Amino acid sequence: MIFAHMKFFSKIKYPILKAIDVSGLTFLSPVVRLCYGEEPRVQMKKISQWILIPICAIILFIFLWAYGSTVVKTKSGSVPGPLETLKAGESISKFGNYEKAKEEAYTLTGPERDEALKKAQARLGKMDPIVKAATDQVGGAKAQYAEVIKKRTSGMTSRRDALKKSYSANQSARKASLAALADTLTPGNETAYENFMKEVKDHTDKTDLEKEELATLAKEIKEIEDEKSDDVAKALFAQTRAAEERQFLQKQIDQLTTQNKGLKIETAQAKIQEDARVLLTLTGPEAVKAAGKIAKARSRLVKTEESVYAGPKTLGYQIKRSILCVFAGFLIGAFIAIPIGILCGLNSTFMAAMTPFIAIFKPVSPIVWLPICLIIASAVVPSPDDSAFMDWLWEDAWILNHYDINPAFIASAITVALCSLWATLANTALGVASIDKDHLNVARVLKLGFWPRLFKIVIPSALPLIFAGLRISLGVGWMVLIAAELLSSSEGIGKFVWDQFNNGASDSFAKLFVVVFVVGIIGLLLDRIMIVFQRLVSFEGSPTAI
Amino acid sequence: MLELKNCSVSFGPPSNRVDVLKDLNLTVEKNEFVAVIGFSGAGKSTLISLLAGLQKPTTGQVLINGKEMNGPGPDRGLMFQNYSLLPWLSVNDNVKLAIKTVFPKMSKSEVSDKIEHYVKMVKLDHAGTKKPHELSGGMRQRASLARTLALDPEVLLLDEPLSALDALTRSELQDQILNIWENDKRTVVMITNDVDEAVLMADRIAPLTMGPGATLADEFKVNMERPRARRTLNDHPEFMRLKTQITLFMMGLNKNSKNDQKTPLIPMPDIRPRDFALPSANIRLKNKNNQPTTAA
Known part of the structure; x- marks a missing residue:
């Protein structure tokens, strides 16, 4: 409809359709045809079938994925959902950008280097309070969450303590009665011994049961304590981000100053010139030594000139x-x-x-x-x-x-x-x-x-x-x-x-x-x-x- | 001069050998137009393969200019029944491949002149850059003709060149082929299953008998002056006579062949179909007077 009356566009209609066909992106051809107003109803039907339905399927998949990720728990934490994955992708690309910036910083020279350095230092100056705030936030969130956990588990812990106390009292009472029974035993009396055996067995069974009950309770408490809080996770994420940025800025500044290729070359050249001047005044074995030093420095300089930034792989x-x-x-x-x-x-x-x-x-x-x-x-x-x-x-x-x-x-x-x-x-x-x-x-x-x-x-x-x-x-x-x-x-x-x-x-x-x-x-x-x-x-x- | 001497072609293992062609004798003089006419399945394509050298005779000899033929070659331009254009090349490039192979030393401009010449000759100059699949059947056959002519062959072998075309295209192409042949005479052997076409185009018509073991029967000479006018053809007594004669001969062949076939007769069971018609008076009445019946 839009293009149908324009001569240029009507000329390129079939080339476009052919290009779409050749590239195998046939789902786009109804869109193009619709733009030319060709059988709008047919095209709309095709678009809804080949574009809208797949989009709906993708959305449905994302919801199912988000739900499924909360259900499955593994040793390495819960399965990441769409949001976590997106964040991970973001952090991967951020890491890549940092590395790229560092690589650039390594080769910068002259006023460009100075400018970049100024910018990085200004940003770094602002980073400390940000990192501190983030750390405080983490501390706060953790403390808050610990409070919550404590509240949730306090009933259970006091119950556990009470049980522990009563069980140990029971146990020592049973032990005492067993000792008393043992004293009354007359050798040769089989029924008495049998009774005694029964009592001992009863005691061990009870002790096991009590231990098991305490262990279950402790496990339940531990489970609650191990639960992760979204707030803490968020605060930790922000803290990591801030710390990463600060670290990046420090490293970038290193690349702009001490590690900088241009600066390294300059200092090396200055040193060589200086040494060469000194060499002019020397004779004999000292001259041999100094000349050798210069030669070595020169070959190192060549290596520095050829070097590239060596960082981790992105x-x-x-x-x-x-x-x-x-x-x-x-x-x-x-x-x-x-x-x-x-x-x-x-x-x-x-x-x-x-x-x-x-x-x-x-x-x-x-x-x-x-x-x-x-x-x-x-x-x-x-x-x-x-x-x-x-x-x-x-x-x-x-x-x-x-x-x-x-x-x-x-x-x-x-x-x-x-x-x-x-x-x-x-x-x-x-x-x-x-x-x-x-x-x-x-x-x-x-x-x-x-x-x-x-x-x-x-x-x-x-x-x-x-x-x-x-x-x-x-x-x-x-x-x-x-x-x-x-x-x-x-x-x-x-x-x-x-x-x-x-x-x-x-x-x-x-x-x-x-x-x-x-x-x-x-x-x-x-x-x-x-x-x-x-x-x-x-x-x-x-x-x-x- | 093209000669077949007592040629036979058989296929299959020695224990169960089938003779497709048997004791074939044919002599085609220089610049003569010979049509071979036969029923489908008689072995016409095998015959043309024999002449082209694509098929070796089991017994007998194929001679060209008195010498034994040794494999196919561009001196015998074969125009295939199903065009056989290379689908990944345009019409021009198909013709170019033929020219380049036969005249490897020709300069670029000469080659392109020649391509233009032959493509124009078959009236395809407007479609030279098109691929075969973009052409109609008739155009493809013309492109195939152009490629065959571009070989500049001594002998032109046409294997049912027009049988896949519709009647109108067919007559147009017949005229074109005749026209080209009359302007630039050369030896032509054409396979066909159309009596009219054979009589219209050929100097001589050799009927192929029914297979298996087909052979060439006595030939018919076409004593008609050239150029032959298509418009007055049906009033031409010689044309009508030959046409009738050949048609009757061919039909006789068909009949003989059916008599020859020794298929045992299978007696049919003596049964009568049951009548499922409804005994409704209405329906009968409706159909009685040829009234238009409407679908229920």
């Missing part, structure tokens, strides 16, 4: 490295799977030779491949000091720069490749084997040689299925990668999961929930990218994926 970095790793593994897998798949499709003898390997290796779990890859990779991959190539990868490779291509990374990538190549292999073989016979006859009539036939007929015809396979491979690879990183301690999302699992912080459980969504959304995006590629190479009547 989730953003782990995500980037995981994506890099999954694509590395995916490409390795594709380079193996596509040629072998084509050969399998072209030649049934080769297919017969490969079938046992495919059948046996395909179901092998990443957990099995990973240690093998790790051992081999750490043995085969040289350290950057020994190999120029590794050094180049480590230091200068444009895209890999600062991503630490270590054996663990390579092992993870190869594991991804080994687990993900099968889908591509099978689909490529199928695509090549199921080429339309008429197209092959065309090749025969044209008398195409092997390579032209491969590149002009076979591969274009198999391409839709190859890409369908690649799409499945990338999905599998992404799933495998997280597990591989978790086990190999290769920096990445898997490592983040492992760190959070081992970390006892109050929100690490919630951070795992954040990771679920992060992994899911990235997987979705990867899939979408592959769908676009797949649609671009597809043609009418092309075979579809298996």
Whole structure:
């Protein structure tokens, strides 16, 4: 309706719809059609089905999740609900921002550095009262809550104390009567001994019962005392936030002053100049010593100039490295799977030779491949000091720069490749084997040689299925990668999961929930990218994926 | 010159061999237009595969210019029954693939000139950049024709090129093919199942008998002057005579083949269908006078 009368917009209507179709975001097309006023009722029906209903489902899911999280209690506290997860996500992103600011601070120089320093110091000056207020708040909340707990348990504790007293009195009374009974025993009188035994048993049974009752009561009291208060939790959260910010500001100031790269370089240069001036006055062995010192200082200076900020890894970095790793593994897998798949499709003898390997290796779990890859990779991959190539990868490779291509990374990538190549292999073989016979006859009539036939007929015809396979491979690879990183301690999302699992912080459980969504959304995006590629190479009547 | 000498094609294991074609003899002179006519399933496509070299004869020889044929090649341009255009290439690119393969050393501008020439020849110049699936059946067949012609073949083999098209498109394409052939004479073998089409287009018509073990029966010569005018065709005595003669011959073949089939007769049980009609007088009355009955 809105766009229908404008010439420009009516011109781009079909390109937009086609782009939506290619990208697989078909749920958007009724919205576009509605904007052009095309059959509003039909479009509204589609919109309510494909947009409103999913939104309702999501809302319903969030409510169920919020309810469910209050029901299930675990050793690491209650299951995080949507709100906790959101907060954890916020704190992850805050941590990332802090690290980014520190990294920036490390390289700042001149007036920019001064300005940043002034700003950070001003903020830090304000932080102390804030932190103090937050700490007071926590103390207050805790004291208040302790009061509440005390009130709730006071009846129970006094009852417990009274019981304890009366039970111990009972016990000593029973013991005394038993001792008296024991004195009256005449040896040989069986009935008397039997009676005595009964009394003793009665006494122990009663004592056990009393102990049990006291223990139950103590447990109930403990349970109440252990209950966590929302107010305390909130106050603690605010305190942590404030403390974190203060700590960040201190560290940032460090990066701007003592740790600052520019300042370090300046002082080092000044020192070298000074030493050089002194050197000019020296002769003999002293000159040798001073010159050596200067040379050492110079090489240290070069290292400082090349250095980058070394802080803890943020989730953003782990995500980037995981994506890099999954694509590395995916490409390795594709380079193996596509040629072998084509050969399998072209030649049934080769297919017969490969079938046992495919059948046996395909179901092998990443957990099995990973240690093998790790051992081999750490043995085969040289350290950057020994190999120029590794050094180049480590230091200068444009895209890999600062991503630490270590054996663990390579092992993870190869594991991804080994687990993900099968889908591509099978689909490529199928695509090549199921080429339309008429197209092959065309090749025969044209008398195409092997390579032209491969590149002009076979591969274009198999391409839709190859890409369908690649799409499945990338999905599998992404799933495998997280597990591989978790086990190999290769920096990445898997490592983040492992760190959070081992970390006892109050929100690490919630951070795992954040990771679920992060992994899911990235997987979705990867899939979408592959769908676009797949649609671009597809043609009418092309075979579809298996 | 294209020759089939005592060719047979059989399929299946030796114990259960089926002869599809048997003792085929055919000679096609240079620049002659020969139509092979036959029923579906008679083995027409096998015959054209034989001529194209896609199929080797089990016994006998296929000769081209007196030499034994050795596999398919672009000198025998085959136009496939179901177009066989490469679906991922546009019309122009399909033609280009053919030109590039046959003339690998041709310069870029020459190639594009040639593409334009052939695409124009089949009147597809407005749809050159379209993919096959965006075209109608007739347009696809024309694109296929353009690709075949672009090979500049010595022999043009047309495998039922028009049988998948509607009648109007069909006659239009018949005229186009004839036109192209008359302007640029070459040897043509066309497979068809349409007597009219065969008589209209060919110099000679070779009927293929019913399979299995089909062979070529005595040919009919078409003594009609060219160009043949479609409009006056039905008044042309020779056309009508040939058409009747061939049709009768083909129908005779069909009858013979049915007689030849030794399927045992299955006696039908002697039963009469029961009459489920309602004995209602109303319904009978209504239908009696051919009154329009309305649905209840």
